[in-house]
Amino acid sequence: MSNKNFDFIIVGAGIVGAATAYKLQLKYPDKSIALLEKETAIGKHQTGRNSGVIHSGIYYTPGSYKAENCRIGREQLVAFAKKYDIPYEACGKIIVATDASELDKLEDIFNRGLANKTPGIRYLNADEIQEKEPYIVGVKAIHVPSAGIIDYVATNKKLASLISEINPDSQLMTSCTYLKTTHQENQKIVHTDLGNFTANKVILCTGLQSDRNAEKDQAHLDLKIVGFRGDYYEFVPEQQHKINNLVYPVPDPRFPFLGVHFTKMINGTVECGPNAVFSFAREGYRKTSFNFKDTWEALTYKGTWKLFAKFWRKGIDEYKRAFSKKLFVKELQKLMPKLALSDVIPCKSGIRAQAIDPEGNMVDDFKIVEKDGIIHVLNAPSPAATACLAIADEIIDVAFQEK
Secondary structure (H helix, E strand, C coil), X not given: CCCCECCEEEECCCHHHHHHHHHHHHHCCCCCEEEECCCCCCCCCHXXXXXXXXCCCCXXXXXXXXXXXXXXXXXXXXXXXXXXXXXXXXXXXXXXXXXXXXXXXXXXXXHHHHHCCCCCCEEEEHHHHHHHCCCCCCCEXXXXXXXXXXXXXXXXXXXXXXXXXXXXXXXXXXXXXXXXXXXXXXEEEEEECCEEEEECEEEECCHHHHHHHHHHCCCCCCCEEEEEEEEEEEECHHHHHHCCCEEEECCCCCCCCCCCEEEECCCCCEEEECCCEECCCCCCXXXXXXXXXXXXXXXXXXXXXXXXXXXXXXXXXXXXXXXXXXXXXXXXXXXXXXXXXXXXXXXXEEEXXXXXXXXXXXXXXXXXXXXXXXXEXXXXXXXXXXXXXXXXXXXXXXXXXXX
């Protein structure tokens, strides 16, 4: 760490931060970049604890940043995976209506897919569902061939490594915790627990800590990050044949969560989940994890309580499933009626950085703000991993005011 002076500093080396560093390095190959990560390795949080799905963009509001960035980002991600031999598969998925009450919602999703130019979507009848997924039962489904699976941690690591390959003066620094940024003439001083670094531009992509870091830099916030834990189960090896690719339920349109689904992972395993429950620790991955600061901040924020008031019944149902394998499997049995308790075992969990506004609304789209030349990515919800390369372009546009 002999070099303390960089042209650009990116704080947060998850997949959005690493993609931003990579895109910035491509644009300015002679400029030096420091990519700072507080963990001992990259991909420890949302990047490495999601479903591993390449999203198609079929669900999102047409014209939104999410929709546009997902479409463009998916194409860029697949091209990147091909170029650098990242394990991926465009396996496709089906969104299944299990009874007639879900058909109107399914049609709404299909129409969104048409508006979003989601390639190749088509309806499947009950027999066609069984042809694709013999253990899944439904009355109608949408087949989405552009959806897929990928190794996001491998993608994250490759993006981060490329910055120093393009410019040897650029580097990734792990175990480096961001403290604050101060200003000195035309430069910015980035304070960390490894010392201070100078840069012309500073960009923070810090996910679960994004609001706190923005507050350190006196950025105006109209939201707070509240963690929601998602628990996953996985099929025991002898039952993995029961899912061929990706199978999703028809989601509740009031929530940004897609419901528990079946995902054939890139390593051949099959995961089921996640649920979505309020987390008492932003980075606590056990059901009993607790952090006083995280809990206090969340539960003294009026937006959290307004959200709870709107959806308390669903919240209670989610908590019941979180502590009951039987209830979790019962939810999965809506899609796969013959699934047995013994077919699945607990595996990982993840925490979603959910931005909530003061009125208790979940902020559903990307939010990037600039304060005194410091760029804060405040909200990068799913499909952020799929769209990381497109989001990076948006971040760079904000940083250099090119739009």
